[in-house]
Amino acid sequence: MNSYQWSDLQIGLSDGFEVRLTPDMMEAFASISGDTNPLHRNRQLAMQHGFSDTVAYGLLTSAFYSQLVGVHLPGRYALLHGIDIDFVSPAYPGDILNVSGEISYLNDAFRRIEIRANIKRHGEKVVSKAKLRVGLQTP
Amino acid sequence: MANILEELQPLFRDILDQPNLRITRESNSSNVEGWDSLAHINLVTAIEQEYNVKFSIDELLVLKNVGEMVDLMEIKLAAK
Numbered sequence: 596m597n598s599y600q601w602s603d604l605q606i607g608l609s610d611g612f613e614v615r616l617t618p619d620m621m622e623a624f625a626s627i628s629g630d631t632n633p634l635h636r637n638r639q640l641a642m643q644h645g646f647s648d649t650v651a652y653g654l655l656t657s658a659f660y661s662q663l664v665g666v667h668l669p670g671r672y673a674l675l676h677g678i679d680i681d682f683v684s685p686a687y688p689g690d691i692l693n694v695s696g697e698i699s700y701l702n703d704a705f706r707r708i709e710i711r712a713n714i715k716r717h718g719e720k721v722v723s724k725a726k727l728r729v730g731l732q733t734p
Numbered sequence: 735m736a737n738i739l740e741e742l743q744p745l746f747r748d749i750l751d752q753p754n755l756r757i758t759r760e761s762n763s764s765n766v767e768g769w770d771s772l773a774h775i776n777l778v779t780a781i782e783q784e785y786n787v788k789f790s791i792d793e794l795l796v797l798k799n800v801g802e803m804v805d806l807m808e809i810k811l812a813a814k
Contacts, residue, residue, distance in 0.1 A: 677776070702779050703790070704778065704789055704790060705778065705779070707779055709779070
């Protein structure tokens with residue numbers, strides 16, 4: 596886990612990680628959220644609608660923005676204040692997701708960080724884009 | 735110089751999620767519903783980015799209302 600403090604941060608600082616989206620994650624998210632929409636559960640139906648597999652929950656893939664902030668950038672002293680997310684294209688179980696972010700704004704008065712982030716499938720197709728608003732706690 | 739108070743209206747409406755809100759120079763966190771500490775950070779950071787200005791914590795702590803913020807913005811924008 597990274598432990599960036601305020602003096603370590605600068606605009607342009609970036610970080611990221613890679614994760615595989617598994618069927619178990621899909622099941623866990625369905626259980627937690629109660630979202631049983633068949634597009635996320637029924638492969639045949641999803642394919643009838645033009646998708647290549649069951650569609651990953653947008654808020655499941657977006658959960659990785661939480662890891663980006665809480666573990667990587669800035670890490671330990673982060674407190675997530677808010678997120679604006681645009682879902683650009685679907686992700687599917689089994690996909691390798693590349694989650695990355697770059698600091699785009701720093702507010703000294705409130706120790707507020709803004710991070711422009713995105714998630715890509717297999718390092719290419721953008722799944723979602725996000726603006727993350729993050730507070731930095733004092734150690 | 736443009737009327738900053740009028741320019742700020744949509745920003746406050748958006749961040750405080752009140753489509754019919756009309757702020758005045760006397761508006762502050764005590765008399766505007768939903769203006770909590772997180773909204774306050776969102777307002778200040780949005781103004782900083784919209785106008786490309788920076789506020790120090792000392793400058794922000796003495797502000798009593800929107801009118802004083804507008805006055806401070808005018809000083810900063812005139813100095814650019």
